[in-house]
Amino acid sequence: MRPGLKRRVKTARPDSTKSRESGSTKGAAPATGPGSEKYQRILDAAVEVIAENGYFSSPVSAIAKRAGVADGTIYLYFKSKDDVLRTAIDATFNKFHKQVEDEFKTLQGPREQLEYIAQVHLESHAVNRSMAILMQTEVRQSAKFIAEFSHHHLVKYIQVVREVVRRGQQEGIFRGDVSDGVVAHCMFGAIDELLSSAVFTGRVYDAKTTAAQVIDVLLHGITAES
């Protein structure tokens, strides 16, 4: 049987008592474009649901339900299920990179820059808990399609830290006998693990204070008396 020959029976629509909050706040909203309100609602719903159940245990139908739309509607806004997740992750990383880039214009000291990165990274938990969970679970591979593109963002993060470290070494602020790569990975890993642990245990912390502690350890080590 070819599809499209014998479909639809549909026992008369129940009745249109759906909420329908499309008050159309703007005259010319971009319809199904990225600016649309429904577009954002689907993204948020996807992040929430996937954070709770994991990508492969989150049917599109569950995401649609959370967003208050029909299953098929999601495909008006996104190419596929993958695309929804990819878009959400991309947006988060881009926001992070932009925030750091902007701040670096006025914050010039290597030590201060490292501390700022640590702080923003640690703050992500409070900014959007679901997204933080998602980052700790789905981004670290498990699905090949995520692996490839998110790896790129991670590399960019490491690059930024490396450059700061290298500059600090050139300025004589940091030791020159340690690899900037190792330092960058150590710093990223330390912060990420702290965040991860907080996410999974539900522990809360102050991002500024914790960032200061991490950078303190990174800069001075844990050996007694200097």
Place this chain on the structure above:
Amino acid sequence: MRPGLKRRVKTARPDSTKSRESGSTKGAAPATGPGSEKYQRILDAAVEVIAENGYFSSPVSAIAKRAGVADGTIYLYFKSKDDVLRTAIDATFNKFHKQVEDEFKTLQGPREQLEYIAQVHLESHAVNRSMAILMQTEVRQSAKFIAEFSHHHLVKYIQVVREVVRRGQQEGIFRGDVSDGVVAHCMFGAIDELLSSAVFTGRVYDAKTTAAQVIDVLLHGITAES
């Protein structure tokens, strides 16, 4: 149609030219028990296949094929697909903990103990690359059933490091004004990230040298001149 009423047609088995390497090296092998050779082959195959494709993109049939057994055979040795992965991860963690525990009997200095943990952790890449990949991808959640039990192993790791740090603080070797928890997470995170990066980029390193570098940074920091 009830199952079991009209099954099997089977066009005569092709011919029994299967390898059949069951030379039965031991007189009384425990059949389908955990000691069996086939049991181990299934575990190894599962780790390999899942490392390559991810858990949810690894059909049981693919694992069976890699192990050289029929799909159904896996269910003679394991309760479910989950069970295979769980068993493999458990075994790896248990081996790690045992190795550390044993070495600690003769290696008593806090600094040396931290370095040893770092080294073993970093060595895991060389010991079993597939398992290292699996640890970096599947263990960090994405599937709820893995989350729960693997979290337990991670907590145990952190506990061990915390105790070493605390002892170092009591002995006056380490600073007492930094949280042992933060230090433990920093150390674990740093090493894990280094390993992760190596796993995904294919970069190789010497575990002993790298471990020494990480511990050096952790102990002395990256600030110039002491």
Place this chain on the structure above:
DNA sequence: TTAGAGAATGAACCGCAGTTCATTCTTGGC
């Protein structure tokens, strides 16, 4: 009021993959 264009819907399609189990193969004792 009404036509029609586009947004939204959700049932149906379809393929996949975890698990089962009737059947076949293998082994070891007689």
Place this chain on the structure above:
DNA sequence: GCCAAGAATGAACTGCGGTTCATTCTCTAA
């Protein structure tokens, strides 16, 4: 050689879930 008893097999079962698309709804312009 023969016959249980257990190991192994793999086709079939089953349910799930991503995606499609015929149909319905909504909204604007004439």
